[in-house]
Amino acid sequence: MNHCMTRLLIGFVVWLTVGCQPLTYSHEGVVDFDRYRTVFVEVSGESPWFTDYLVAELREHSGFESVTTQNDSTVDAFLSVSVETETGSTTDSDGNTIPNYTSVAPYVAHGSNERVLCSGEEEDTSTDYEESVEDALDEVALVFQAPYRI
């Protein structure tokens, strides 16, 4: 019984080894990054560092070849983001009041011909103000993540 089962299992494993199946991870960009290579970014919000942060994130993760804050005729796309943060509070089990911040970042990207390429809204809640804003902007940057297929 042992020998029979062992042979059966070994044969099955050999068959599996020969018949490996593919497993593919892929991501399709929300815009055609071959056509829209350069993007102009503008973030409206309470602090000026919002724009710098989003530009850095887009340069690291997005499929745009160039991300700039200089609006000139060379850009292929425009990305406008407005960040608004609401302050709230929660009470924990000990009765302490904990502030929380909800940042909402609606965005719209359009081409030079005013055609809307992509739009949406990202939201994040955190007990830290900067973290809530950064997380919301992170999600905006991830929308424009570079495509891949591996």
Added chain:
Amino acid sequence: MRVTGSPHALASPSIGLRFQIGGTRNTLALPLLKADNAMSRPLRSRTWVHTCCLLACLALTSELCTANPFVLGSRDKQSPSRPVGNASANTRGTLNANNANRTPSARTAELRDGEQRSGVAASTSTDDAASGDAFHSNEGEQDPEPIGAGELALAQRPLPANDGEQDLEPVADIDLESTEPAATPPSLDIALGMAWWFVQKKAIFGPSIRIGGRWVWVAAETNLVTRYTPSFGHRLLGASFGTYLELSPLRTRQLEAHLGLGSDYHWLAAINSEEWKFAFAARASLHGWLGKHVGVFVAGRGYLAKSKGLGLGLRDSGVSQFPLLFSAGVEWRP
């Protein structure tokens, strides 16, 4: 783990669920459900996670509450498939229960008489006479039931003086008690393994663990994911994590079959630390024990629902193949 959900309409005619796990954005596509626009009510992935956890807890609790020590305990202690002497565990339990109802003199007389047991029935209690079990129905020419070591020891003890027809006072049944299996508390079996996925151009391997009883098991696995490139060989791509709630319809000493539902999370850290792919998966596995502690297993899984961009059976060129992924490995149990 923080999970937030929001409705999201995908480009394809399907319902999409964008959710976040601890700062990680993800998108879940449900291709079987069609919708024209975004959903009117926000779906919360948290609800699904909590529901799955609750079901797992209920299943394990049920397993513990209804546990049979003969089944759930260690196989080495007592197994229903392993006979004890010439009698199975249940038969042995019946014999012990019958012995407990008899007076010592009746039991002793039975064993001394050997094949002629019909005369002993008269001196037993009325309960025994009414029970009509196999022990008493064996009369005349038939062979007696197998006698345990404790009963033989009892039979060899000298009989005390018995004045007339009155039974003796009950004596301590030390030998019989020592041969009975100890009632063990219900326990869960555990198996640790190392699995290897059979995938093309990638290597996915890692440890796994499964805990359960006769019917219900919980399995978890974590794997490293590497991608093969001709120039650089295998490079680390990320990791995958899987949790499954499984049923075991077949379980013998050497073979176990499991069917389960669960989730696979693929973390593609090399692309982005916040890049995750999620799949709701069905898995079937077959475990064969080659020895007391070591075994092998094979498993196959298919994805019932998955994130957009997670292609099981999909080649780089876009060609679809059989959407079932196999894995195999070795296991060890204490």
